[in-house]
Amino acid sequence: MSTFQLDTSTSRAHPTPAPMRRLTVPAIRKRKQDGVTAEPIVMLTAYTARQAQLLDAHCDLLLVGDSLGQVIYGLPSSVPVTLEMMAAHGAAVVRGSYHAAVLVDMPFGAYEQSPEQAFASASRLLKETGCAGVKLEGGTAMAETVAFLVNRGIPVMGHVGLTPQAVNVLGGYNARGRSEAEAAKIVADAQALAEAGAFAIVAEGVVEPIAIEVTKAVPCPVIGIGASAQCDGQVLVTEDMLGMFERVPRFVKRYGEIAETISAAAARYAEEVRARSFPGPDQTYQPK
Ligand code: KIV
Numbered sequence: 001m002s003t004f005q006l007d008t009s010t011s012r013a014h015p016t017p018a019p020m021r022r023l024t025v026p027a028i029r030k031r032k033q034d035g036v037t038a039e040p041i042v043m044l045t046a047y048t049a050r051q052a053q054l055l056d057a058h059c060d061l062l063l064v065g066d067s068l069g070q071v072i073y074g075l076p077s078s079v080p081v082t083l084e085m086m087a088a089h090g091a092a093v094v095r096g097s098y099h100a101a102v103l104v105d106m107p108f109g110a111y112e113q114s115p116e117q118a119f120a121s122a123s124r125l126l127k128e129t130g131c132a133g134v135k136l137e138g139g140t141a142m143a144e145t146v147a148f149l150v151n152r153g154i155p156v157m158g159h160v161g162l163t164p165q166a167v168n169v170l171g172g173y174n175a176r177g178r179s180e181a182e183a184a185k186i187v188a189d190a191q192a193l194a195e196a197g198a199f200a201i202v203a204e205g206v207v208e209p210i211a212i213e214v215t216k217a218v219p220c221p222v223i224g225i226g227a228s229a230q231c232d233g234q235v236l237v238t239e240d241m242l243g244m245f246e247r248v249p250r251f252v253k254r255y256g257e258i259a260e261t262i263s264a265a266a267a268r269y270a271e272e273v274r275a276r277s278f279p280g281p282d283q284t285y286q287p288k
Pocket of ligand 1: 045063064065066067068105202204225235236237
């Protein structure tokens with residue numbers, strides 16, 4: 001493995017999380033039995049080691065989402081995100097977590113060409129990050145690729161409905177499934193992925209009745225985002241739910257106001273530097 005382990009003697013986190021037994025993909029898949037998920041699956045995105053440390057104990061799945069393009073890199077969409085970015089952030093999240101299963105998104109352009117291209121990209125992500133599996137976007141068109149990966153030892157999570165990598169085809173980020181044809185396609189896409197062996201499927205930005213239909217239509221867990229509380233689990237972009245951004249999709253609930261906390265701390269720091277009151281006696285070294 002080319003990844004480093006967290007060094008407990010140099011880690012800035014205190015206390016460094018104690019290693020726990022990590023959840024596996026088969027354990028997550030088994031949470032849905034005969035169409036019922038007694039305990040909903042909790043998933044959040046994570047992009048850094050420290051973020052993973054803080055989220056790990058609360059989540060079943062940590063997703064290193066290609067949303068990092070917008071959230072971390074300030075890109076206009078996830079389209080420019082590269083395999084190198086996903087590998088670097090994936091390795092950091094695996095280092096920072098001990099409990100949740102970590103999945104890494106396959107970025108646009110790294111899997112659509114052929115099952116072989118997808119296998120090369122996915123196996124690289126597994127080798128370089130230590131993640132438990134990958135997520136890829138697309139339904140029926142990706143079923144052959146999903147089967148190819150799963151049959152060769154790579155767990156795959158599917159992603160249907162609003163698929164952000166297809167923004168240039170979809171024309172925006174609006175909710176999907178409002179027309180009969182669109183709704184039928186979303187259900188058929190999910191069924192094709194499940195039959196191909198996907199262990200779970202994200203349903204994003206899907207009108208609620210269709211999200212419920214998809215959840216009932218497939219045997220594997222369906223993780224909703226902008227979908228329905230009736231899904232088998234939920235995912236959000238962590239920075240969105242923490243209140244890092246002013247503009248978020250309407251399906252996001254803000255569980256924190258971290259942007260205000262950061263701004264206020266930076267303002268106090270700036271004031272103290274300008275007033276020469278920082279650093280003070282507690283933060284300076286004096287000769288003995
Ligand atoms: O990239 C991402 O963060 C995602 C989730 C929003 C499901 O795909």
